[in-house]
Amino acid sequence: MVKVDMTLDLPTIRSAHERIRPHIHRTLVLTSSRLDEASGGSLFFKCENFQKIGAFKARGATNAVFSLGDAMARRGVATHSSGNHGAAVARAAKLRGIPAHIVMPSNSAKVKIRAVENYGARVVFCEPTEEARETVCADVIAKTGATLIHSFENPDVIAGQGTAVVELLEDVPDLDLVMCPIGGGGLLAGTAVAAKSMRPNIRVIAAEPENADDAAQSFRAGRVIHTEKKFTIADGLRTNVGEPNFAIIKRYVDDIVTVSEKAIISAMRTIWETMKIIIEPSAAVPFAAIQERQPSRDSGTASSPPDESVQLADKIHVSGKRVGIILTGGNVDLDALPWNP
């Protein structure tokens, strides 16, 4: 048995799973013989792009909203979100019949704004900065008495996100490695606790855009480091990692690797073209790491670069391995695809 974090353990995640089961999809696990051939491994894609609201965020938000006591629930819920978490809270609130106030940056993707509105939630726009989001959300909460459902620091949200890998390991028990992206760290924290508890020898590796590499830097430093963000196409991963999330991540995660913007776009396109499924840029980040950080196939030959050993720590070895990859979402603005000018 893995010794798990005080506030999060496998039984908590399993309880979350029971709580949300009537309200979410048990998503498919897809494979691709072509991508297996290209990578040399056996890749199992957990298709959270097929999840309700089109992203894994339905899991955590539903668990948090349905964990509230009746009195608190009646006063409603509020959150700030660039999109998927907002839609997830809006949907969960609708299912529970309570009000939801979703603070969204004014530059959010249209498809994500529409999704929130379609669930009958009140959208409150704010300037596209972390500070404005928090200020406006605090203001909404002060005025309405709603409960904040934070998108990654809320423990019920983290437990809910951990249910995706529970299903994945029920369907494919003998994984050697599981990969997911990291933004605030809700999914990664839940995934790491569930995966290491269910299968102690599994490796858990997260991937992050190098343009928003605070989690990788924090992981190397052993403490939370907030970084100035450059633009990344993986808009779901621009957030800094949360403190409670990092405490779990530091303990259970094996590595956090970064990927270039070019690799994200290429990975996204490869999955669209090969698997015929739609994933959003953030969801492509783990596969981008596999594509970009694959050890040279002929690394044993004389043509290997002399500094190979220096770089090896950053490589992802999937050859001969069974690898689970959480495809986190599929909400894309089809009018603004990254490969179109």
Add this chain to the structure above:
Amino acid sequence: MVKVDMTLDLPTIRSAHERIRPHIHRTLVLTSSRLDEASGGSLFFKCENFQKIGAFKARGATNAVFSLGDAMARRGVATHSSGNHGAAVARAAKLRGIPAHIVMPSNSAKVKIRAVENYGARVVFCEPTEEARETVCADVIAKTGATLIHSFENPDVIAGQGTAVVELLEDVPDLDLVMCPIGGGGLLAGTAVAAKSMRPNIRVIAAEPENADDAAQSFRAGRVIHTEKKFTIADGLRTNVGEPNFAIIKRYVDDIVTVSEKAIISAMRTIWETMKIIIEPSAAVPFAAIQERQPSRDSGTASSPPDESVQLADKIHVSGKRVGIILTGGNVDLDALPWNP
């Protein structure tokens, strides 16, 4: 028992299924609660976009190539195709270890040309006319001794295409209606025979772009009518219906309806955004018919237009019905999407 066509019956289609089973995917059937709500029916999407080579064409071509005697097979196979059938023949020939010559119009989508070449087949380009395709293909056959695998008139191809609906009806036995697109009529002929044999009361309705409506016109006239084609985004459906196909279609199909270009693009986008799967324009045509030809939800009220009864024959009634839809393929040039200028 349905009295089936001399040359095509359910046992033949089941034999084809046994023959190709090791070489094709048994594809998923997906549902969407959102599209069910929007249509009022229960829609079951048979995902041949997930099929080998990204389209149902793998079924018919594999059956035809593996039905050849050894002596004929050794001399190779040839076909002309705007894409998916070409890739399917190329792949089947590679699996059998025989040469393949694929005649393709010079304006074929890049992704489809690459697919054929990746299977090691020889691509022979021709002018983008029906006549040039046939002439060049006949020339290739004269020079090589290869066997023609026609994309829709070949009886083994038709039997192979019929295996998709066999799987669909095994997974969802109680369908009221099954829909597929019609181009040359290989899929529709195989589907109609299999569906009506397995479930005599099922309705079979095909959908066709109004810009390439030869099959609908032929169906109304009771004889094959070739029409001058206007441009359609559904490039897989530009072909005129084949004579042997029409003989079967006339006997077993309940209706052929047409859809506008606008409806095809809208249906394709709806399926991408809602189901998070990639389908090509031709694959969107049946769902376009459901969207474009749905009876008014309030047709019983005073606001109904007075000429409603005149139009009813052209409407598709899916409300309260269980409807199978064959999503025929997912090979799209992501650099040339119909909603991008």
